[in-house]
Amino acid sequence: EDKVVQSPLSLVVHEGDTVTLNCSYEVTNFRSLLWYKQEKKAPTFLFMLTSSGIEKKSGRLSSILDKKELFSILNITATQTGDSAVYLCAEEGGSQGNLIFGKGTKLSVKP
């Protein structure tokens, strides 16, 4: 059965810290791995990764995929209180080709 596991489940840091969020997956017919940020309701798209070893970067956020070891990480540098959210990892593939989500990592950034 396809699955996505995120760790840690929750994390509390202080402003300015750097955090690394982990996502591992087991899936058939892998197509892509996606990261979303969910603050209140609508998850907002962050990154889509399809190739191993190529870092995607957007401001203080970056992500990379390792297709051999079946995991991805999301890095956030110089964290701010506005980064507080649930970060969701999703894998696109499986027998149905739909998105399979992990349970998320709840990040709390304290001033």
Next chain:
Amino acid sequence: KAGVTQTPRYLIKTRGQQVTLSCSPISGHRSVSWYQQTPGQGLQFLFEYFSETQRNKGNFPGRFSGRQFSNSRSEMNVSTLELGDSALYLCASSPVLNTEAFFGQGTRLTVV
């Protein structure tokens, strides 16, 4: 460009009733997916529509159904509501299949 619009935003229903939720995708997007989000289970895939055809379906009972119209707008219906159906229902649209999905604000359904 307007985002994904879901209506209503909040809904309270009684056990045994049925409910219809609506989703208008981003203009030009032809793929619409539905997800159920609960604290215990996280985001779970319900179904996906593309060009008015259901392409994929998740592991939900037959009480959950959906459809997509020619203008790509989609509805999902839940019949014979149960307390466990209380959740945030999220709709996501994509230009085509297998690309990044953009989510709406969701409909918060409470079954009492």
